[in-house]
Amino acid sequence: MxxxxxxxxxxxxxxxxxxxxxxxxxxxxxxxxxxxxxxxxxxxxxxxxxxxxxxxxxxxxxxxxxxxxxxxxxxxxxxxxxxxxxxxxxxxxxxxxxxxxxxxxxxxxxxxxxDLSPFFEKHRSLMPYIIRQDEPEGELLQSPEELNAYLQFAYCIKCGLCYAACPTVATDEEYFGPQALAQAFRYTADSRDGGWEVRMEVACSPEGLWHCHFAGACSEACPKGVDPALAIQLLKGEAVFVRWGLKRLHPPAPEAPKVTEGKRREGIPEPPPPTVSKEE
Incomplete structure (x- = not known):
């Protein structure tokens, strides 16, 4: 004081x-x-x-x-x-x-x-990373529209508030929970990812997405506006549409061609001359 x-x-x-x-x-x-x-x-x-x-x-x-x-x-x-x-x-x-x-x-x-250990174990079980059969060495192509398909759900900071608010987590400690399932959708919706089958096999298990009752408390508690309840419902839609043949899976995004020669785009002005010479 x-x-x-x-x-x-x-x-x-x-x-x-x-x-x-x-x-x-x-x-x-x-x-x-x-x-x-x-x-x-x-x-x-x-x-x-x-x-x-x-x-x-x-x-x-x-x-x-x-x-x-x-x-x-x-x-x-x-x-x-x-x-x-x-x-x-x-x-x-x-x-x-x-x-x-x-x-x-x-x-x-x-x-x-x-103790957040179970929270992070469930997060890891849904494979929250890009899965591919190839091993790209460069940048993967992705359009702004493809980025927007999952960007909102990439803002998760893993604070655990959604688990504290979820009534299903409160009654079933085996349930994956809103954060892990929301991140499963985040990576499934990523155009660079090719792990739909292996990730959905885990997400559709008895402890997975069908256990969500859509109370929406997780989205209300989220401090970053991620809306995990929405992500889980979108993940349910993906599971149904793909399994019933109503939606086809696309191959993961290709690797961008390597730049071999730099070329200034038309309309981009030249930079101003340096104000300090290299000798100085």
Whole structure:
């Protein structure tokens, strides 16, 4: 605290009560612990947890990294909804009580830290990468329209909020879940990919896409607008149309020809002369 009435050098707007989930694997069971936190305008829940750790309780454990809603590390259950702590401003919650718990549908390692190992194992099982029979050495051709077919679903940051919101994940721990299935569609829809058969064999297993009840909670929770519920329904459509012969699979995109000679396109002006000579 920089001085009386100040937090991080800015004016304190109000004080809120943080009610935080505490749990240690060493024993003692889970409990909720309360802290009074002064709030400045624009302060996030993650910054509130930083204040608690730095000023009130250094034993508090939670996961974070980028602080810019890019890495997905700080997913938590905040005031009854799965959110990114770094993206959630305290004042926008419009409450004097901020309740922070670990994401549901995961085993808790400590305090606010969930075990994401099963989440990433399911992600890997759907082969989230380009599969091809050949071994291209150069760039693969892809049109802007082909890129747009999957681009929205490529924005996933693997934060795990969709699993915390999914009612099917809550009742069936074997279910692949929205993130893994959405990424299965992302790569299946990629014109450079040739792994439709092997990927769909896994996706259509009993733990796969037909287990989705289309509650849509995953899409509502997604902080990047990926809409995994839509991706799963599109993947179901692909499975039906291809299996029934209503849609034909196209061969994966070809490799771009190697450039052997550079040629300036018509209408592109020459660059200006250098302002500093090489001798200087």
């Amino acid at each position: 920089a001085g009386e009435g100040k937090v991080f050098g800015e004016e304190i707007v109000k004080e809120v009560l943080f009610r935080v989930h505490r749990f240690s694997p060493d024993g003692g069971g889970a409990r909720m612990q309360e802290y009074r936190v002064p709030v400045r305008r624009g302060m996030t829940v993650l910054e509130g947890l930083h204040y608690i750790r730095d000023n009130l309780d250094a034993t508090l454990s939670y996961r974070f990294s980028c602080r810019m809603a890019i890495c997905g590390s700080c997913g938590m259950f905040i005031n009854g909804l799965p959110r990114l702590a770094c993206q959630t401003q305290i004042l926008e919650l419009e409450s004097d009580l901020i309740e922070v718990k670990p994401l549901p549908n995961y085993r808790v390692i400590k305090d606010l830290v969930p």
